[in-house]
Amino acid sequence: MRVLVCVKRVPAPGAKINITADGLAIDTAYLAFTTSPHEECAVEEAVRLVEQHGGEATVLTLGPAEADEQLRYAASLGVAKAVLLPIVGADWDPQRTAAAIATAIAELESADGPFDIILFGNESADSGGFQVGVRVARSLGRPIVNGIKGIEVVGDGTVRARRESEVGLEVYALPTPVVLGVKEGINLPRYPTLKGRLGSKKIEVGQIVPDVAAGGQRMVTLLPAAEQVGATTILGHGPDAAAAVVDLLEELGVL
């Protein structure tokens, strides 16, 4: 089984996000970068799929040269191959990103054969565009379902995928090759081992330089979210505050 997982390098912010002076990016001077949480789970799922079914997992990202770090992180967890689509400067818009990834996948597949399963995160942690995976799947002419929290390869070229909704679980039976948008909760990702980390330094990261035109969405500036106003009412200290809490619950009508 050949599995491709597409990830995005995103900052790991604290409780507050600072914006750079030009308003075009968040200040990442002392932030770590990570793989978007849904995609961390997608990487884990890719590793588990090849652990269960054999084959090989590949990780791909479109991003700055530094995204090498996220590719190697995936490699440290058990992904065998890595491909970087290097870009310079600001993030690409979703249309452009998807077009570049679709082109790159076509190139990878023409060399080594098709991927049975391509995994995306449901949406990126930072820009949250909710569309790159869908655009890629459409471009490749493959089915895609988002919001996936369970993947089961049933054997006859079918993948059963589970998605949570407000009323329960929806089950999809999808023919491979297939694209899936994965959500956190599908698994609990492992951490890299020391050996995994050291091994990941040795893999070769392939490069496919993307060359596609920008789409119709253009970021103008970033803004802090509106400030919450209003003071906190302290109901009390310790267990003695219980009565005041229950008074409040009564007042709110939730008792």
Place this chain on the structure above:
Amino acid sequence: MSILVVVEHDRGTVAPATFEALTAARSLGEPVHAITLGASADGLVDQLAAHGAAVVVQAHHDLLADYGPEAWGDTVAQYVGHTSPSAVIATGTDRGNEVLAHVGAILDLPFVANCLSFDTAGAFDTAGAADPWQITRVRWGGSLLEQCELSATTKLVTMTHHAVEATESPGIASTESFAPSLEPWHGRSVVVDRVERAAGVTLATAPVVVGGGRGVGSPEAFAPLEDLASLLGGVVGCSRAVTNNGWRNHTDQVGQTGTRIAPDIYLACGISGAIQHWVGAMASKKILAINTDPEANMVAKADYAVIGDLHQVVPAIAAEIRRRRNA
């Protein structure tokens, strides 16, 4: 020109976020069309009309019997192709975002997800013009805003849930039937099976959520939180730290990558209030923080706070509720 709203429903049950999309669409001053997918939604006309839909487009096809992102996407895309609305507005939910992503992909149009507000000044001055919209949308789950420019003949946007309060605008809608041309392959991504969740409140819909963070300390220590939640007819939620420690299932996680909650009151116990968690909890109507640290982010942002150890405070609240009930 018109504005097309994609009605999100599950086998005939409309998602409330749809009314927010209709409310937002109405403000654009053009006739609002609402498209429903599948015969199961035919009964929604009055509700949609009450929220300002002038025309309800009822798309019918065998492959629309249940939700399928590809079938829904192609249906909407085909209708857009026929009518060239100036904008398509959908719900900023899993389904809404998914369907518009397909529409964008099919029509090769840009799509802006999770908008908070948009400024269309000038966009409709001349018929058929495609002046860009200035959009404010959320990033980082709502902890950061982005202003962007959307240039397209038909603007595809979804509205962030809770960004606009749904209001009614009573009227009568005409209905229109639409028969998309779908191929058998569209059926490959239609729901084939469902597992209904047992009746009861869910994290997303619970009127009361009792949340626990790293400060709870262990899986076992959630028992008093469970007890209090059940007394209040609510459920227990947790922070990502708790999930990552393996203390609770991810389904209990409140946060950007977990569940967005909107209870009447959220009791946040031993939760510091990191960004990941806060964006999942911020739609709560009231927040009560229980924390030993009076300066914790969660305390500062809560409406109410008890300063103290959750391990003492939570059982005391449960005991007080029982005392009053037995009185």
Place this chain on the structure above:
Amino acid sequence: MIRPNHTYRGYSMSEVGNQTIPATAKVVIIGAGIVGNCLVGHLARLGWTDMVMIDKGPLPNPGGSTGHASNFIFPTDHNKEMAFLTIDSQNQYIDAGLNNTCGGIEVAREPQRMEEFKRRMTSAKAWGIDARLVTPAEIKEMVPFINEDILLGGYYTPSVSVVDSLATGTKMREEAVAAGALQVFANTEVQGLETIDTPGGPQISAVLTDRGRIEAEHVVIACGVWSPRIARMAGANIPLTPAVHQMADVGPIDILQESNKELAYPIIRDMDTFCYERQSSGSMEVGSYAHRPILMRPDDIPSNSASALTPTELPLTYDDFDPQMEQAIELMEMLGDAEIRYAINGLLSLTPDANPVLGETVEVRNLWSAAAVWIKEGPGIAQLVAEWMTYGYPHMCDPHGSDISRFYPHEKTEWHINARCNEHFNKTYGIVHPREQWASQRGIRRSPFYAREEALGAVFFDARGWERPQWFESNAKLMEKYPEATKARTHEWDARWWSPITNAEHLQMRASVGMVDLTAFNEFDFEGPGALGFLQYMTVNSVDVAVGRSVYTPLLTPHGGFRGDLTIQRLGTDHFRVITGAFDGGRDNYWFRKYMPTDGSVTFTDRSQGLCTVGVWGPNAAATMAKIVTDSTTAAYDLSLTGFPYGAVRDVLIDGVPATMFRISYVGENGWEIYTQMEHGLKVWDAIMSAGEPFEIIPVGIGVYAVTGRIEKGYRLMGAELESEYNPVEAGINRPKVKSADFLGKAAYLAAREESPAAIMCTLSMDSQRCADGYDRFPTGGNEPILTLAGDRILDAKGRVSRVTTAGAGPSVGKYLLLAYLPPEHAVEGTKLQMMYMNENYPVTVERAGATPLFDPTDARMKS
């Protein structure tokens, strides 16, 4: 256009809570880390009230270095001050019930590390630490998962422990709160510090915070890596830099989980890879000091709210850590399959000399620094600073190595801090020789003689920026003349940063004449009608001497210990010049200015930058100088001891150049310190050199001046023999009478004179230097313990250990000499004792008890 019609509940962080900050306080302590917390506890115990503590972060972990510290204590330190404070701190953690003893093993991969372990055994003996050398097999027995095949041995300390620094700090802070002495404000950011101008300079007056302004008499900066930024708000300088220490928590590991303990195995310090492995329940914490130095600026540290973890837990830069991972796996194979659960570039504070930065800032009165402190010494240092603030100087131990006033201006620049920290970071686990020289920031200060010295093959040592010749290769030929005294040292350690040429220079100076570059001296002028009274208050010995005469005097702390020692020349009725050494110049400068009258009756001028100094000593010193010294005419000058007595100061011309001659000696020979303006220096040097030619004059290095010449004469050195824990009676330099004027420490001094001393400074000689391997050893003089014949260390009645304060050759007496304080029962000439060096005991004899020198006991060579 549409807008949200209800408040969008976006994220924002409310920085300000509901507490009201007081308008005034006796003292504001900034920083709630281990130091600030323990400090408020100790201040409360010492009776302080009306204290306010603020921190910009939340409690109990406000986000500084304390919060991510690995929290272990290896008590052995070669430095007495740090060893004392570490052991005291460990005891405080024990008292708090928050010390978890697990033992610790420093392991060696390289042979020189095994030598270092012998040195550690020696320091452990001195400080009373239970420690032993262990074989690889013994290590394996204690730590079954270690790869003993790559180890040569280990140094095992059973008392190594892991402490809970957050809980200890919290306990101390809450003790102060419970005593009603302290109010605490977390999440309160300092926005400014206000000072008022006083005749004594700026004085702290208020702290501006985001919750309001607090007027305060004292302010303490205990802000760790942020300290320089806070100090700068008041115009003060706390020289440290935030620097990265990498660590990762890896696990789970079966054998550790199965132990069901937080700490079931000793902590391993893999000394030769500069790494440690410490169990943390089911996982292992791996930390490193091996990576490239990664320094930051305090202003660049992110805020609490913008940090993913805390401001001092930055993302690990893996590339820097990878080599350590490989070494860790080599040592403990099981680590390879452990998962990296938590990995940080943790920030800690580094200073140019790796010591803490403590005490009142020299720029702003009542503004205190308590910074650059590790967990292992935090509670002790907090107590030390509390005593300092309470009594005017600490009682528990001498803080001179940590005293913030030790730095000269050039040492407080970011350039210097970074250069030195870049140099010493990788020596954190390194083997550092007591005489080790800095490689960076050299040539900062050069005397006018530098070019001549360089041409003479001077080997320069650094003296707080000054380049001082330690010896001259040009004198190598003299070794043939003194073959017995200039034998090579067999052991490389003994010979490191040393040359036998020093002994040749010593003997040649004693035989004829030598000249020593002393430009590193500091000269402070005090002038005005209040000068005499002021200096009388500062000094033990009376400075009310005739104009043209001088006084050697200690300076005492308020409780009667040594604070300084120096000479003071009376140049006029109201004009005094203080001469003090390079290493204590900064501290003395501060000390005088701190006590100076503020009524304008005394002025202070630092003349150090304008003056150079050369010493000329030896039997032919007078004959040499006689050829070139005149008065303002061309008349020859009377250089006889009657015409120019010992201790006299005279303005003369040397080869026509104005200079001041001061008849004194630190090497036991007749001669002078000669002062002249920097621009005249070279001319004077050349004149002396050519006048001395017939006498075979040689340049003499500091090796003679500071060690061999001094030790033969038993002269005490500030920071070695003279420390605040000892008084002049114990040092044997009290005079028969006490001056009538009041002076700092007088009451304590009078009391000390009444009681019999608990220890007496002695000169000892080594009876044999022969080690077990059959060759002679030459102790470096780094706190080697003096032992009884039974091999026990010696404590005096005040609990102070007898240890070598200076060691060096005595070429003229033909013995290897040691200085040490001994209790009276051992301080008897002829007593046989032992001393430990590199974990071997050597027989020694008490040669002199008290100040009488071994060489020329009557000082005839200097004074007659």
